[in-house]
Amino acid sequence: MMQTAGLILAAGLSSRMGSFKPLLPLCGKTFIGHIIETFRAADIDPIVVVTGHEASRLRDALKETGALFLHNERYAETDMFASVCIGLKYLMGRCDRVLLTPADVPLFSLETVRRLLKTEAPLACPAHIGAAGHPLMIDCALFPEITAFAGEGGLQAALSVCKVPLSLLETEDEAVLLEADTPSEYSALLDRSREKSTPGREACLALLRSRNLPEKIIRHSVAVADRALVLAKALNAAGYQLDLRLVEAGALLHDIARLEKGHDKAGARLVTELGYPHLAPIIAAHMDLNVAGREQITEALVVFLADKQIQEDVPVTVEQRYDSRLPNITDPDTRKLVLTRRAEALEAQELVEHALRGAS
Numbered sequence: 001m002m003q004t005a006g007l008i009l010a011a012g013l014s015s016r017m018g019s020f021k022p023l024l025p026l027c028g029k030t031f032i033g034h035i036i037e038t039f040r041a042a043d044i045d046p047i048v049v050v051t052g053h054e055a056s057r058l059r060d061a062l063k064e065t066g067a068l069f070l071h072n073e074r075y076a077e078t079d080m081f082a083s084v085c086i087g088l089k090y091l092m093g094r095c096d097r098v099l100l101t102p103a104d105v106p107l108f109s110l111e112t113v114r115r116l117l118k119t120e121a122p123l124a125c126p127a128h129i130g131a132a133g134h135p136l137m138i139d140c141a142l143f144p145e146i147t148a149f150a151g152e153g154g155l156q157a158a159l160s161v162c163k164v165p166l167s168l169l170e171t172e173d174e175a176v177l178l179e180a181d182t183p184s185e186y187s188a189l190l191d192r193s194r195e196k197s198t199p200g201r202e203a204c205l206a207l208l209r210s211r212n213l214p215e216k217i218i219r220h221s222v223a224v225a226d227r228a229l230v231l232a233k234a235l236n237a238a239g240y241q242l243d244l245r246l247v248e249a250g251a252l253l254h255d256i257a258r259l260e261k262g263h264d265k266a267g268a269r270l271v272t273e274l275g276y277p278h279l280a281p282i283i284a285a286h287m288d289l290n291v292a293g294r295e296q297i298t299e300a301l302v303v304f305l306a307d308k309q310i311q312e313d314v315p316v317t318v319e320q321r322y323d324s325r326l327p328n329i330t331d332p333d334t335r336k337l338v339l340t341r342r343a344e345a346l347e348a349q350e351l352v353e354h355a356l357r358g359a360s
Contacts, residue, residue: 004117005095006039006135007087008032009080010103011052011072020054021180022103023061027193028278031106031180032058034193036065037277042113044099048090050083052076081154085147092143101135107175107192108134110275121167123159126176132168133176197278198245201225204252207274217258219313225251227315228306231352235297238356242299250282250303264288289344297355301348308345318345 010022010032022032029037032049039047047067051058052075059069070090072083084100091098099116101108112126113135122139125132138146142162149158159166175196180186199207208218228251232242253276257266268284271277285300286307311321322342329335 002096003094004042004044004137005091005098006035006044006047007084007091007098007100008035008047008049008067008103009083009087009101010058011050011075011080011083020057022058023054024180024186026106026189027197030061032062032103033065034106035101035103036062036067038108038110038113039099040065041110041273041275042117044113046091046094048087049103050087052083079154081158084155088138088143088147092140092147095140097137097139099135099137102179104179104181105134105176107178107189107196109173109175109196112169112171112173112176115169115171119167119169121165123162123164124167124169126171126173127168128171128174128177130168130170131177132166194245197276198243198249199276200245201248201252204249207253208256211256211259213255213258216312217255220310221252221255223310223313223315224254224303224306227251227309228303231302231306232299234356235302235352238358240297240355242297242302246278246282246299247302249276250279250286250299251306253279254283254286254303254307256283287341289348297351301351305345305348305352308341308348318342318349321345 023030026034036047047065048070049058049062049067050070050072052072055069055071062069070086072078072086074082080102087100088098099113108126116124116126116135116137119137121137122142123137125134125136127133142159142164145162146155146158149161151157151161153160175192178185178189178192180189205218205222208221225248228247229244232240232244232247236242236244253271254267255263257263257270260266264284264287268280271279271283282300282303286304289301289304308318308321309315311324319342322338322345325338326335329338
């Protein structure tokens with residue numbers, strides 16, 4: 001199996017929007033944080049970041065990621081190709097190939113990276129509607145010739161000297177082309193990130209059916225989602241700012257691993273593997289209010305409560321949901337657990353009702 005390194009270019013990247021672009025927020029992460037997370041999910045190692053402008057700030061922000069850092073001392077007077085050469089020279093002999101990307105193209109998908117890893121071409125990149133995007137995959141055999149190039153034209157000219165054709169892997173992943181040089185482009189990236197991290201209703205239903213779940217579980221999930229949306233919309237009308245798309249997706253997928261032992265944790269792991277890590281905390285919390293958080297109303301708490309107000313696919317009160325089960329439970333430990341969850345559900349219900357009473 002070939003060892004693939006990741007090379008992220010963050011030297012000299014300043015933003016016309018008045019902020020340091022690699023660390024711009026993007027749906028709970030940063031530009032560069034998204035890239036590192038995607039590379040890690042594809043088992044790419046090592047991940048090397050070439051710094052320049054704001055180097056110490058970048059190191060501090062990424063110190064928990066395990067990334068390695070190289071510094072382009074002359075970032076202010078050199079172009080991106082100088083940083084490419086710094087990274088490739090370091091990686092010579094340390095990997096079989098590299099995935100190369102600037103830090104301002106953050107949202108290419110894990111599927112796109114995995115497709116690149118499967119190609120045997122020495123030089124390849126994803127393309128959308130014929131336009132080449134990032135990341136660029138370069139075989140280690142090309143490193144010496146690229147780093148020895150001393151002419152004009154940067155990386156593109158250096159690659160042309162290698163006389164190796166660039167293989168374009170056509171993809172529906174438009175994000176391989178998306179960067180943010182203007183506020184409107186940044187807004188488009190934010191919209192894309194929300195869409196990418198949170199699937200819509202039809203996509204969620206397709207995921208449930210792909211797991212061969214019984215229809216009764218899918219009907220229950222739809223009913224929970226409908227109830228969760230009613231709660232979330234009422235809370236938003238009362239002044240909260242809950243993400244309705246996140247609530248709906250979390251509710252629809254809360255039982256995605258229902259046939260597995262420990263389905264709350266298994267479901268959280270599964271959605272993370274599927275590329276939806278923002279949903280994992282909601283799914284992990286749908287059984288346990290302590291996980292959802294007792295002190296504030298969040299998307300996770302709303303889904304937790306909605307699940308307790310639906311039995312199969314029928315709306316019920318929390319008391320009805322649990323009290324119908326208790327007479328049939330003889331095991332003391334099971335009974336204690338059910339009573340604990342009943343109390344937690346009532347606590348969540350009171351928290352939501354209090355918030356709605358206060359707004360009326």
